[in-house]
Amino acid sequence: MALNVGARDVGNRSTAQGPSKQPDKKATGPTPDKPLFQLPQQIRANLDIELPDDDADRSRIIEACELRIEAALTVQKAIEHYGTETLFRYAGPAVRLIYRTQSWQYLWDPNGKPFRGFNPWCRSVGISKGQAYRMVNEEPVADALRSLNPGQLTTKQVDVLAPVLRQHDAARCRRVWEVATKMGGTDHKTLVKARDSLELPITVEQEDEEDGQPGGKRGPVVRFQAGRYDRESVRTAVQADPEFARILARDILDELKQLEGKGPDS
Template sequence: IAELPQDAAPGEIITACEKRLHAAQTLRDAMEKRALAAYFHYAGPAVRLAHSSGSWRHITDPSTGKPCRSWSAWLRAAKVSRQHAFRMVKEEPLMEALTGLNVGVLGVRQIDVLSPVLTKHGKEKVRLVWTTAQDTGDTSAPSLEKVRNQLDLAVKPEDDDEDPDRPSATPVLKFQASPGTFDEGRVREVARAQPEVARLVARTILSELGEDPDEQ
């Protein structure tokens, strides 16, 4: 680790400081990487078992006092991020099943294609899909999906979140963010046509801006 000179030229001091910071950051990154690996090693099996057994449904959601109504609610209660849970439930088992096949880093779409095969058909079928696609020189998600279907291994897409809180794909409102596109006349027209919706939108926006809608 770089020494920190107390009596030296400013250029020498700042160089030493930056070297020390770089060394500290390298050490921190290495420690965080090892800590994350240990976390996945110990937490992963528990998260996978909770998911596969459905036992998470029997835990009370502290925010409602009722049984967890979704996988996401249980993850929040257990303080497990959705990103980590996704890796624990889907990515890690796939990487284990594909050991030795020079897979590299799997993308989310590839995982979505392969994970149902592992769940429904097992390790050997996942390896078959991968190696068949690999033989064609293309292991992209579309290629894997095509091979999977050709091998008659397609399954109904799984909703692993089982999350009724997932927002609808239909937007409640659509805003135009580009400058100069605000059409006041159109806004007034819509407000007259749907006054209750307009009031709700106005109150929500004013509240978000920190203003009291009842004083407007």
């Protein structure tokens, strides 16, 4: 039982070759003759493994059933993974084009009103906010890595590198890729190890509001909780927006003075 899932690349250039608003040639429809992934021979064999009769030895029944179930689950995970990557690869250029040209402003939502933002339009065509962020973020990451010829980026690679690019710079983004390559690969886990080995702090980023735009510059997030204090995140936030830090510090001091003025018996 041979299972191939794949597609031929479309005609317009990917972001791995640099962003392009105009396709080099007419886009061609995907064809199934170029495998995107090939199942290992053993998995294919286990999918078709013969199941014993009901009166067979229980150990034989269990072994055969577990092998077939494990193989089927492996295929399911592979299809889900490559389904995600296929969406990212083929829908990404279209989503980025709508985003760059702000064409969503000329479209109407199901209620007959103009879309309030890019994200509502994405939802209307079946693209989630997270997917849209990845698709839009791929372009600046690919631009930063262009001199290193990274090839087609995956969603997981963009997830690691986009925050490095936003919170640091393109040079450090390239450095993470170079270090990961020396470690033996540029997969998600190796990129994370490379980033951590370079001691590049990454602050958790808040998603933009519902109608906001993906890929924009976002400030560091500081969460205040009694009994917990993260000096590094405070330092990062102060450096990012000193004026806001002064206002916050003044308000905290005012609250403390009010508490002290009330006294223990107030």
